[in-house]
Amino acid sequence: MVPVITIDGPSGSGKGTIARRLAARLGFGMLDSGALYRLTALASQNAGLAPQAPEIVDIARHLACRFDEEGNVFLNDENVSRELRTETTGAIASQIAARPEVREALLQRQRDFARAPGLVADGRDMGTVVFPEAPAKIFLDASAEVRADRRYKQLIENGFDASFTALVEEIRQRDERDRNRSVAPLRPAEDALVVDSSDLSIDEVEATLWRYIQDRLTDRDE
Numbered sequence: 001m002v003p004v005i006t007i008d009g010p011s012g013s014g015k016g017t018i019a020r021r022l023a024a025r026l027g028f029g030m031l032d033s034g035a036l037y038r039l040t041a042l043a044s045q046n047a048g049l050a051p052q053a054p055e056i057v058d059i060a061r062h063l064a065c066r067f068d069e070e071g072n073v074f075l076n077d078e079n080v081s082r083e084l085r086t087e088t089t090g091a092i093a094s095q096i097a098a099r100p101e102v103r104e105a106l107l108q109r110q111r112d113f114a115r116a117p118g119l120v121a122d123g124r125d126m127g128t129v130v131f132p133e134a135p136a137k138i139f140l141d142a143s144a145e146v147r148a149d150r151r152y153k154q155l156i157e158n159g160f161d162a163s164f165t166a167l168v169e170e171i172r173q174r175d176e177r178d179r180n181r182s183v184a185p186l187r188p189a190e191d192a193l194v195v196d197s198s199d200l201s202i203d204e205v206e207a208t209l210w211r212y213i214q215d216r217l218t219d220r221d222e
């Protein structure tokens with residue numbers, strides 16, 4: 001079986017950053033599962049649909065999207081990388097993601113990303129639902145204040161308008177919805193390594209996870 005490394009955790013915990021570093025180091029592919037929920041949110045908004053509209057299930061099932069090597073994301077051949085990262089899109093993605101039938105529509109597409117030589121997959125339910133057999137599972141966390149601060153800096157750096165106070169509230173709401181939904185709620189898999197990165201640099205997180213992954217992938221080969 002293709003080795004999969006799962007990285008789950010709340011918004012701003014550093015999943016995407018660490019997933020990119022680990023994938024590059026291992027020469028593995030990447031799945032940014034949040035992007036699929038964000039793409040569904042964007043396509044639904046473009047079609048003028050509310051988050052509860054029944055048509056959204058079909059939109060999720062037939063998403064015409066593409067990811068390139070530089071991290072760009074395309075929806076119907078249009079580069080939507082920038083729109084995808086806004087907090088508004090994140091909030092709608094979180095609402096849509098609470099619907100079991102939307103999650104089901106995206107399930108196989110996510111599993112299809114597992115191809116040789118391996119995959120690093122980040123999201124909310126990678127270790128619990130999508131890849132329960134993964135040999136290495138990580139749950140990345142950080143305090144809500146630290147996560148809001150990171151997101152604020154990231155948005156400003158990328159030229160977006162952002163309010164720190166609004167971000168703290170948005171992150172709080174999204175955490176609550178993602179953790180308390182009935183299907184695939186955000187939680188660590190029983191066999192996940194939980195790392196709180198509040199007081200760790202990106203390099204320190206990477207070093208800790210690298211050791212864990214080496215151990216897990218070696219165990220598997222024995």
Ligand SMILES: Nc1ncnc2c1ncn2[C@@H]1O[C@H](COP(=O)(O)OP(=O)(O)O)[C@@H](O)[C@H]1O
Binds near residue numbers: 009010011012
């Ligand atoms: N350990 C860390 N210390 C400081 N900043 C971090 C750390 N991990 C991630 N970041 C920064 O926080 C921001 C959000 O990280 P990101 O990987 O997008 O989080 P997620 O994918 O979990 O939402 C990015 O600007 C990233 O560079």
Ligand SMILES: Nc1ccn([C@H]2C[C@H](O)[C@@H](COP(=O)(O)OP(=O)(O)O)O2)c(=O)n1
Binds near residue numbers: 012123
């Ligand atoms: N595997 C996943 C990935 C994302 N989601 C939902 C819940 C999240 O709030 C949104 C956006 O996820 P995304 O990982 O892009 O968000 P962050 O980068 O962590 O802020 O999608 C999910 O339910 N399951």
